[in-house]
Amino acid sequence: MVLERLELAGYQVAGASTRAGALALLAAERFDLVILDTLMPDALDLAGYQRLAEGSAPVLFLTEPTSLDGLCPWLSLGTADYVLKPLRMPEILARVQVLLHDRGAEPPERTPRHTGLIMGDLVLNDATCQVWRGPRELCLSPTEYRLLRCLLLHPGQVLSKEQISRNVWGEDGARADNTIESLISRLRRKVDREAPPLIHTRKGFGYWLGPGEGVGSQ
Numbered sequence: 702m703v704l705e706r707l708e709l710a711g712y713q714v715a716g717a718s719t720r721a722g723a724l725a726l727l728a729a730e731r732f733d734l735v736i737l738d739t740l741m742p743d744a745l746d747l748a749g750y751q752r753l754a755e756g757s758a759p760v761l762f763l764t765e766p767t768s769l770d771g772l773c774p775w776l777s778l779g780t781a782d783y784v785l786k787p788l789r790m791p792e793i794l795a796r797v798q799v800l801l802h803d804r805g806a807e808p809p810e811r812t813p814r815h816t817g818l819i820m821g822d823l824v825l826n827d828a829t830c831q832v833w834r835g836p837r838e839l840c841l842s843p844t845e846y847r848l849l850r851c852l853l854l855h856p857g858q859v860l861s862k863e864q865i866s867r868n869v870w871g872e873d874g875a876r877a878d879n880t881i882e883s884l885i886s887r888l889r890r891k892v893d894r895e896a897p898p899l900i901h902t903r904k905g906f907g908y909w910l911g912p913g914e915g916v917g918s919q
Contacts, residue, residue, distance in 0.1 A: 736760075841888070
């Protein structure tokens with residue numbers, strides 16, 4: 702999720718899900734910044750942190766409050782920073798910009814309305830959490846924003862209510878069918894209010910996003 706959001710914000714990224722993969726990337730390529738989740742599988746031990754701290758790239762740790770004491774020696778060097786979980790993407794983006802600025806790296810060139818997820822005249826910008834349909838900026842709640850983002854990530858794909866619930870509220874956030882139907886209706890009124898419909902219903906299966914005629918509605 703973090704890598705995806707950084708890429709949408711205009712950064713070039715590469716990722717690894719294990720310690721071995723991270724160390725292989727560091728050995729093979731030069732990076733302006735390293736972002737490390739301290740709870741990743743087979744996470745780096747203290748020796749691994751030392752190697753990162755001695756490298757040329759600053760480090761941003763994504764960590765739990767209980768892990769801060771172990772990171773203090775590296776944070777005090779001035780070439781590292783941290784973001785506490787639960788993660789908030791605006792905070793991560795802000796810390797990334799500060800670390801890159803201190804290093805002298807140029808931020809990615811982007812304009813507020815043309816970076817992110819796009820379908821026709823519908824634009825979702827993860828860097829600013831804003832959405833436009835043509836010239837009209839949409840006022841979405843956080844839940845509506847997450848739903849629209851989920852649909853934009855799967856264009857033309859019918860998503861079941863179970864899939865939508867999992868993407869919007871998380872693995873442990875199951876919602877009743879009528880809750881999802883109500884959320885879809887609210888989002889549809891905002892997105893499709895003054896333009897050809899993009900949010901469609903496949904009755905008995907779920908919902909999909911894309912140009913074309915809808916199949917039923919709720």
